[in-house]
Amino acid sequence: MSQLYDISLRITYEYAHPAGASRTLLRILPRALQGQQLLSGAVTADPAPSWRREGKDFFGNPTCEMAHDMPLSEIAFAFSGRVRKARPVAGLDLSGGLGALAQELAGVRSIGPESPHHFLGASPRLPAAPEIAAFARDTLSSALSVRAAIEAISHRLHSEFAFDPEATEVTTAAIEAFRARRGVCQDISHVMITALRSLGIPAGYVSGFLRTLPPEGQPRLEGADAMHAWVRAWCGVELGWVEIDPTNDMFAGADHVTVAYGRDYSDVAPTRGSLRSEGSHVTTHFVDMVPV
Structure with missing residues (x-):
């Protein structure tokens, strides 16, 4: 069985003073994967870019580079x-x-x-953290299989973390979120990846979309109002990669649409780039994922 979803994403930046020329790298187009098919859709910008180029990064994620050679008081990037x-x-x-x-x-x-070797050691946002490693060891018994160990870590993080959008920022370190036991899907996923790697389990970061409205009678999932994050872990040659959502303590399913794979958030950030500007700016992030 399969499900169709209409997905809309809009990320808007408003600048207190007009920004000069900008260059942006976008990772907001869903991947083509086994069990996931992009039937239609496009990445756009308003105003339209002066130049753009489509491509893929090392991990196979679709990318779109855009340049705006004009003053910008506001710019919006979108996928539909x-x-x-x-x-x-x-x-x-x-x-x-x-x-x-x-x-x-x-x-x-x-x-x-796809090699698990890329996902075993420290990565740009995730250095080794002895406190998280001790947490991971304390969670497990020696008799667990790899997949059961992954489930155990997810379950404990879900039970101990409070989902709190006000507690952290996009730059918050995993160890800070771990000590506070508060944060959003990015923080919980970063902590879980760090924990799994400390046990010798290759683990990576997944960005994507999560169904906004749950089926009737089921609770609403945390993290559905923006791009979501979950974890990808390697269980050995026979089973391969599994994807688990520690924010909601569940294996990724039909309600999870993958956009990008990486070692941590730095590999999959939906927007990154540079521009000439001064003063403050305001960012808004809108996601809608509706079953057809």
Whole structure:
């Protein structure tokens, strides 16, 4: 079975004083994946750019580079499109014991985008954190499989973290959010990735969209008002990658539409770039994901 979604995203910047020429790299177009198909849609900007180029980054994420060679008091970047998402089939836990994962990793010779080796060590936003590592060790028993260990970490983080959009900013370090036990999906995912890597489990960051309105009778999911984040973890050669949403303590399903994969948020930020400006600016972020 599959579900169709109409998705709209709009990110707007308003500047107190007109900004000069800007260059922006966007990662807001959903990926084409097994079980996920972009049926229609486009990335746009208002005002229209002076120049643009489509491409892909190292991890295979669609990118769009834009340049605006004009004064800007306000600029908006948007995606609007339709996505077909298959409902994942719950499979058996084919992962081995946690102690055997290092040997399986040693047997992986690839260093391509899907290689687990890219997701095991520290990354730009996620240095090693002894406190989070101790938390991860304290959560597990030695008898757990890799997938069961991933579920256990997610469950404990979900039970101990308060979802609080006011507690953190996009630049907040994972260790700060961990100590406060408060934050949003980005913070909880960063903490979980750090915890899994400390156990020798390759883990990465997933950005995407989450269904805004839940099915009748089910609770609304946290993090659905903006682009969402969850975690991708490698369970060994047999099972491969699984995706889990620690903010909602669930494996990613038909309500999760993937936009980008990376080591942490720095690899998948929806917008990044440079411009000439002075004074303050205001950013607004709107997402709507509606089942058809």
